[in-house]
Amino acid sequence: MKNISKIFLQGLFAILPIVLTIAIIVWLVTTLENYLSQLLLLFMPEDMYWPGLGLILGIVLIFALGLFIKLYLGRLIIRGLNKLMERIPVVRAVHNALNDMVRFVTASEKEELQKTVLVEVQEGAEVIGFVTSQNLELGERSDLIAVYIPMSYQIGGFTLFMPKDKVKELDIPPSKAMKKVLTAAMGSEKRPLEE
Numbered sequence: 001m002k003n004i005s006k007i008f009l010q011g012l013f014a015i016l017p018i019v020l021t022i023a024i025i026v027w028l029v030t031t032l033e034n035y036l037s038q039l040l041l042l043f044m045p046e047d048m049y050w051p052g053l054g055l056i057l058g059i060v061l062i063f064a065l066g067l068f069i070k071l072y073l074g075r076l077i078i079r080g081l082n083k084l085m086e087r088i089p090v091v092r093a094v095h096n097a098l099n100d101m102v103r104f105v106t107a108s109e110k111e112e113l114q115k116t117v118l119v120e121v122q123e124g125a126e127v128i129g130f131v132t133s134q135n136l137e138l139g140e141r142s143d144l145i146a147v148y149i150p151m152s153y154q155i156g157g158f159t160l161f162m163p164k165d166k167v168k169e170l171d172i173p174p175s176k177a178m179k180k181v182l183t184a185a186m187g188s189e190k191r192p193l194e195e
Contacts, residue, residue, distance in 0.1 A: 117167040152184040
C-alpha cells in the first residue's frame with residue numbers, strides 16, 4: 001500500500017506544477033476576455049463580436065499603455081496615480097509591496113539592485129541578498145548599504161542596513177539567485193549556486 005501511495009504522490013507532484021501553470025494562464029486569459037468583451041459590447045453589436053476579440057483588445061490596450069507611458073503626459077499621470085495609491089491606508093501597503101516587487105524584477109543591469117551578495121546572519125549561516133542602495137546615512141552612521149533579503153515562497157522580505165565589508169559579493173546573475181531563494185533551492189536545477 002505504501003508503494004502505491006508513493007507512486008501516486010510522485011505522479012501528482014510531477015503534474016501539479018504544469019496543471020497549476022495552465023490553470024493560472026487560462027484564468028488570466030478568460031478573466032481578461034470576460035471583462036473586455038463586456039466593454040466591447042457597449043460599442044459594437046453582439047453579432048459582430050467573436051470569442052477572443054476581448055483578449056486581442058487587452059493586448060492592444062497594454063501595448064498602447066506602454067507607448068503612452070513613454071510620453072511625458074503618460075509618466076505624469078502614472079506618477080499621480082501612484083501618489084494617490086500611497087495616500088489610501090490599506091491600499092498603500094499592497095500597492096507599495098507590488099510596486100517594489102515589479103521594480104525589483106524589472107530592474108536594469110545598471111542599477112545597484114543587480115548586485116547579489118551573501119550575508120552572514122549568524123556564524124555558519126548565510127543568506128542571499130540583493131544590494132538596493134549604497135552609501136546610505138542613518139543618523140550618525142554613514143557608508144552603509146541596504147541589502148534586501150527575500151523570503152522563500154513569499155512576496156516580501158526584509159532590508160538590512162549594514163557596513164559594506166560585512167557582505168560577500170557573489171558572481172551569480174540576480175535572476176538565478178532570486179530563483180534559488182524564492183524556491184528554497186528546491187528547483188529542478190541541482191547544480192551549485194556558483195555555476
